[in-house]
Amino acid sequence: MTIFGTSIETIYLVLLIVAGSLTILYILFGDIFHGIGEALSFLHPTLVLSFITFFSASGYILERVTSFSSILIMAISAIIAIILVTLLNVFVLIPLSSAEESLSYTEESLKGRVGKLIISIPQDGYGEIVIDSKSGMISKPAASYENHAIEEGKQVLIIEVKDGVLYVVPYENNRLYNEDLEKIETI
Template sequence: MTLFGMSIETIYLVLLIISGSLTILYLFFGDVLEGVGEATDFLNPVLILAFITFFSAGGYILEKATTLNSFLIMAIAAIVSALLDVLLNVFVLVPMKSAEQSLSYTEKSLEGRVGKAIISIPQQGFGEVVIESYSGMISKPAASFEDTPIPEGSEVLVIEVKNGVLYVMPYKPNFK
C-alpha cells in the first residue's frame, strides 16, 4: 500500500524515527512541557509519544512480517498501542508521580511529629531521635526545647527544627 507517494513501511519507519527522536528530546527538555501534562492528564506528552512509537513500531513489524491487509495492520497496531499506553500509564507513570511526593520530606514537615529518643538528650546537649515515615525511619540529632534532660526510649514531640537539629520536648498524649 502507498500513501502520499511512499510505501506504508517507509511511513511507519519515518514515524518511528521521528517519535523516537522526540522522546529523547523530551527526556532532556521535558520540564518545558511539564505544564501541558499538569493542565490535562489525557494530553500527557509521554503518553502521546509512547502511543506514536508503539503504533509505528507495531505497524512496521506487522507490515514486514505478515501479509495482512494494511488497514487491518493499522487497526491491530492502534489497539495494541492503546493497550500498551494504558499499561504504561497505570503501572509506571501513576506510581512514579505519587512516589516522587512520598519519598521526600522537609525539615519543616517534621515539626509536630512524634518520635522516640534513641540516645538520651542531656540538659544543654544533643541526643538522637527517630521518626517513622512512609519511606522508612528518619534519624536526626535532637536537643531539648526546654533544656530539660530526656531519657532514652521516651516519646518526644518535635517543636521546631533549626540547622538540622530537632528541638523536642517529652510527649504527653491528651487522650489517655
C-alpha cells in the same frame, strides 16, 4: 499502500524515528514540558509519545512480515498500542507517581520541625540547616527569624518559609528562647 506518494512502511519508520527522538528529548528536557502535562492531564506527553512509538513500530513490523491489508494493519497496530499504553500507564506511571509523592516534601511541611545548623547564621545573614527526614537528610538555607546571630551546631525550630529560605529560632531543652520574655513558650 502509498500515502502522498510515500510507502506506508516509510511513514511508519519515520514516525518511529521521530517518536523515539522526541521521547529521548522529553527524558532529557522533561521539566520544561512538565507544565504541558499538568494542563492537559488526559494527554500526558509520555503516553502520547509511547502510543506513537508502539503504533509505528507494530505497523512497520506487520507491514514487513505479513501480507495483511494496510487498513487492517493500522487497526491491529492501534489496538496493540492502546493495550501497551494502558499497561504502561497502569503498571509503571501511576505507581511511580504515587511513590514520588510519598518521598517528597513541601516547604510548608517543614514548618514546626527541628533541625541543626551546619553553617552559623550571622546577624541579618544566612546559614544552612539540616533536617532529618524519613527519606534522608534535607539541607536548606536558613536565616534567623529575629535577625540575631545563631551559632553552628545549635538546634533550631523552623518558624516560617519564604522563597526557599527557612526562618528559624534557637530551640533547646524543649523551650523556645527569645529576647522578649513575653514570648517564651514551653512546648
